[in-house]
Amino acid sequence: MPQLTLRWVHSHDNNVCPICRELGDSNYTWVFNNEPMPNELFHPKHGIVWNVATGSAAHEHGIKGACRCHLDIQFDLADLLEEAKKLRDSLKAGASAGGFTMGQRELGESEE
Numbered sequence: 001m002p003q004l005t006l007r008w009v010h011s012h013d014n015n016v017c018p019i020c021r022e023l024g025d026s027n028y029t030w031v032f033n034n035e036p037m038p039n040e041l042f043h044p045k046h047g048i049v050w051n052v053a054t055g056s057a058a059h060e061h062g063i064k065g066a067c068r069c070h071l072d073i074q075f076d077l078a079d080l081l082e083e084a085k086k087l088r089d090s091l092k093a094g095a096s097a098g099g100f101t102m103g104q105r106e107l108g109e110s111e112e
């Protein structure tokens with residue numbers, strides 16, 4: 001199933017605002033299952049800390065505003081694995097048709 005994971009990463013310098021620092025240091029993570037990338041990110045303590053229009057400036061960075069944080073965006077690999085299986089199956093089909101055997105064992109059912 002598609003799964004999207006967003007994690008706050010701050011720049012570890014003196015310009016990082018307290019909110020960014022807290023989000024980054026606590027490894028705060030947003031997880032979205034079967035949902036598109038959201039337009040804003042909500043933190044239970046700090047409210048909306050990011051939105052698609054202004055990025056992390058959505059929380060105004062307290063008094064200091066010079067930090068450059070980013071979101072670490074990770075997609076679950078399940079989709080990719082599914083594609084790999086399709087490719088494997090097509091290779092298997094080609095192998096039985098054309099006598100191609102190299103790598104067939106490695107591409108077999110052992111990945112679970």
Ligand SMILES: [Zn+2]
Pocket residue numbers: 016017018019020021056059060061062067
């Ligand atoms: Zn900040």
Ligand SMILES: [Zn+2]
Pocket residue numbers: 010016017020056061067068069
């Ligand atoms: Zn920041």
